[in-house]
Amino acid sequence: MSDPVTQLADAIRAAADAKRSLNIRGSGSKAFYGNPVTGEVLDVTAYRGIIEYEPTELVITARAGTPLVEIEATMRDKGQMLGFEPPHFGAASTLGGCIAAGLSGPRRPYSGSARDFVLGVRLLDGRGTDLHFGGQVMKNVAGYDVSRLITGSLGTLGVILEVSLKALPLPPAEMTLCREQTQAEALTLMNEWAGKPLPVTATCHVDGRLYIRLAGATPAVHSAAAKLGGETIADGAAFWQNIRDQRHAFFAGDAPLWRLSLLSTTPGLALAGPQLIEWGGALRWLRSEGDAMSIRKAARSGDGHAIRFRGGESRDGDTRSGAFHPLPSAMLKLHKRIKLAMDPAGILNPGRMYEGL
Amino acid sequence: MMNAPVQVIPVDFERQRAVCAALRAFMPEHNVLFDREDVTPYECDGLSAYRQVPMVVALPENEEQVCAVLETCYEMRVPVVARGAGTGLSGGALPLGNGVLLSLAKLMKIIAIDPLARTARVQPGVRNLFISEAAAPMGLYYAPDPSSQIACSIGGNVAENSGGVHCLKYGLTVHNILRLRVATIEGEIIELGGGGLDAAGYDLLALMTGSEGLLGVITEITVKLLPRPECAQVVLAAFDDVATAGQAVANVIAAGIIPAGMEMMDQPAILAVEPFVNAGYPTDVAGILLCESDGTREEVADEISRIERIMEQSGAHIVRTSRDEAERLKFWAGRKAAFPAVGRLSPDYYCIDGTIPRKRLAEVLRSIAMMGKKYDLRCANVFHAGDGNLHPLILYDANEPGQLERTEAFGADILRLCIDVGGTITGEHGVGVEKIDSMCLQFSTTELEAFHALKHAFDEHGLLNPGKAVPTLRRCAEFGRMHVHSGAEKFPELPRF
Structure with a gap:
């Protein structure tokens, strides 16, 4: 029995030779995300385990099949965390899937996104070639930044084997405040606070209430809490985990879930359906049966883009555009050329992001 | 080199x-x-x-x-x-x-600043520092601060993914920009990134950043502005040997502190700087650390007292904390003047920009000192200690026959050492023409081919800044020291690039 990397490389080469599509799969926790892929399943969970973790270097390197919970528990033991607070969407969720999806959690606007924390990747491209980009150091500008290009490319450019991530220290103290606030007031406050030196690490507006997480040195958290006001909620950690993993009541039910990433100061959306706001106003979740065209139009007017995140495939009036926001033609052309550079046979998760990629 | x-x-x-x-x-x-x-x-x-x-x-x-x-x-x-x-x-x-x-020097307008959304839309020729100056009345600033920030342009910062002394905490250019307008070689405009914190499609904003002008020409940048920290203080700590200083840096990180800035200078650098700026550095020491904390008053007070304690426990024999803003700036003045100060000691100097895992610092500095003896050249080291970015400054005289060649060889040896210890040949200055041969050591043939294929996706005729950043395989073969990956046994043939 050969090692997992050889097996994966052989499978990719065989598929490329035969022009057979591969459906790359970790734990399957994010199988709902993006457009459906038809193809043979390429299971990447066998290549797992933490390779190197040096807390004082602020770097962790792990194989793609490593469960996120294992990585986070190991880091927590050393007083550190993944600064982008990745959503799990499942107990077995893997590092590879996390980076391929490129999704970030509540802390994102305050400390950075998944791609911001990626320092290096090892991957197999669409020819099965084993490639290393970036590394295990904070600053590295040698060669194009392929590690960050790969992040969020949903497996369409390569099969991620290993990832090095920057680590952050766990804050000594954390506190979540809550206050009644209309959506418009909440949007103004979120944006104003972000312009002040306050230790805010998450914001959320849902059901007429604004939640703020403060984190840092204990005296700094207490002093900021006194400035901002509001009641302290008892189990703040559970609240943010439920937002992160979409277990909050807002996310229950079957109505299609839309994710709109917008300019943070965009006023409340004039669209039917409940909204949940995160990221200081820059992320709007919408439950809506409405047509894709109007939702995407609203996203464009907020200088952003809309993703049909969960559900709604059969009801989508604009099925050709798929889950993701349509790209301008010059951009789509460029995307196709990049795809061709990394996966010339077009076999890695074809169509998961866009038709033709 | x-x-x-x-x-x-x-x-x-x-x-x-x-x-x-x-x-x-x-x-x-x-x-x-x-x-x-x-x-x-x-x-x-x-x-x-x-x-x-x-x-x-x-x-x-x-x-x-x-x-x-x-x-x-x-x-x-x-x-x-x-x-x-x-x-x-x-x-x-x-x-x-x-x-x-x-x-792009004539494109030097700040188009708009949005204080509520905390962004500035600027043209590529705008100077880095000018953005922070323009945003200052709103209590905001642009975080990346390369030492050349008085003069360097934001477009160049994006092309090189510039860093600065505060990037361990606040990130590089790539972490602080939201949108680019880019002209392709065909003369078409594409927009990368967007008004939100992410955009549809591949992360081309990240790919374009640091691509050294090989993929497109940046015509407009939307940068993120941050609230000015309420206050900042810096601790100056002096050590009898650089290994102890390196351990002190690790101890600060282990204590869960991400300093706003963490800089190290070795004795040759201190001796160059002190007579030049009178920053108050002790000169009879092997190295000093400057460790800055910024944030709210409570955060800074808490962090500074912890940093002082860690420095003392780590073996610093002098620990001084800036008492006011003037003293903080004085402590920093020495570090910021390191290059010109070294420039006073020698007709020419040559700056190296490797990054290393911080734990290898002591052995790397020892090796550099030995190389200095071998090449008979002086070398001063300034070090972005928090993120492992080392700047050895080799002193030489271009008018002395053979010195430039020895300097180049010395620099190439340092870069090879950086790769050998698990680092990189460039942390923030870019490859350009200078380090193009060292790229052959850091990357395998297949990785270089992947770079060329990506370049081809943007610029099929190779018209944008050809000959920089990514060496052709032919050049690497002539250079003769192609990095052979994971035991792959022999020298590859020369394909089309």
Whole structure:
């Protein structure tokens, strides 16, 4: 029995030779995300385990099949965390899937996104070639930044084997405040606070209430809490985990879930359906049966883009555009050329992001 | 490094006339330069050891003209080198004798600042520091602060993914920009990133950042602005040996502190700086650390007292904390003046930019000291200690026969050492022409091929800044030290690139 990397490389080469599509799969926790892929399943969970973790270097390197919970528990033991607070969407969720999806959690606007924390990747491209980009150091500008290009490319450019991530220290103290606030007031406050030196690490507006997480040195958290006001909620950690993993009541039910990433100061959306706001106003979740065209139009007017995140495939009036926001033609052309550079046979998760990629 | 001299191409006057005529069809005459005396100021960037007079210099005044220059060059198959303020240290803006030097210096407007959304839309020729100055009345600033921030342009910062002394906490350029408008070689505008914190499709914003002008020409940047920290204080700690200082840095990180800045200077650097700026550094020590905390008053008070304690416990024999803003700036003045101070000691100096895992610092500094003896050259080290970015400054005299060659060999040895200990040949200055041969050591043939394939996706005829950043496989073969990956047994053949 050969090692997992050889097996994966052989499978990719065989598929490329035969022009057979591969459906790359970790734990399957994010199988709902993006457009459906038809193809043979390429299971990447066998290549797992933490390779190197040096807390004082602020770097962790792990194989793609490593469960996120294992990585986070190991880091927590050393007083550190993944600064982008990745959503799990499942107990077995893997590092590879996390980076391929490129999704970030509540802390994102305050400390950075998944791609911001990626320092290096090892991957197999669409020819099965084993490639290393970036590394295990904070600053590295040698060669194009392929590690960050790969992040969020949903497996369409390569099969991620290993990832090095920057680590952050766990804050000594954390506190979540809550206050009644209309959506418009909440949007103004979120944006104003972000312009002040306050230790805010998450914001959320849902059901007429604004939640703020403060984190840092204990005296700094207490002093900021006194400035901002509001009641302290008892189990703040559970609240943010439920937002992160979409277990909050807002996310229950079957109505299609839309994710709109917008300019943070965009006023409340004039669209039917409940909204949940995160990221200081820059992320709007919408439950809506409405047509894709109007939702995407609203996203464009907020200088952003809309993703049909969960559900709604059969009801989508604009099925050709798929889950993701349509790209301008010059951009789509460029995307196709990049795809061709990394996966010339077009076999890695074809169509998961866009038709033709 | 500088092993292979740049080929000097005689000016093809007929070609020069044709290109000028094409450019003057849409730009005023004074924005298209070709007279020897007019184009000579553009012959080099901050790496003045390399010089090449460009065939033509184009000075567009707006995005439309930038696109038209590119479209013209594309149609005429003329290579184009983009240039901002020309402060780069790796020769990324070195012109081509058969090419157009595209200066973005006239695009120097701040288009808009949105204080509520905390963004600034700026043209590429705007100076880095000018953005923070313009945002200051709103209590905001632009975080990346390369030491050259008075002069360097934001477009160049994006092209090089510039860092600075605060990037362990606040990130590099790539972490602080939201949107780019980019002109492709065909002269089309594409927008990368967006108004939100992410955008549809591949993360081309990240790919473009640090691509050294090989993928497109940046015509507009939307940067993120941060609230100015309420206050900042810096701790100066002195150590009897650099290994102890390195351990002190690790101890600060282990205590869960991400300092706003963490800089180290070795004794040769201190001895160069102290008489020059009187920063109050002790001179009879092996090295000093500057460790800054910023944030709210409560955060800073808490963090500074912990940093002081850690420095003492880590073996610092002097620990001093800035008492006021004036003293904080004085402590920093020495570090910021390190390059010019070293420049006073020697007719020439050469700055290296490798990054290493911090735990290897002591052995790397020991090896550099030994190399210094071998090459008979002095070397001072300044170090972005928090993120492992080492800047050895090699002192030499270009007028002494053989010194430049020895300096180049010394620098190449340091870069090889950086790769060997698990680091990289460039942390923030870019590859340019300077480190192009060292790229052959850091990357395998297949990785270089992947870079070329990506370049091809943006620029199929190879017209954007050719010869920089990514070496051809042929060049690596001639250089003769191709990195052979994971025990792959033999030297690869030479494919098309």
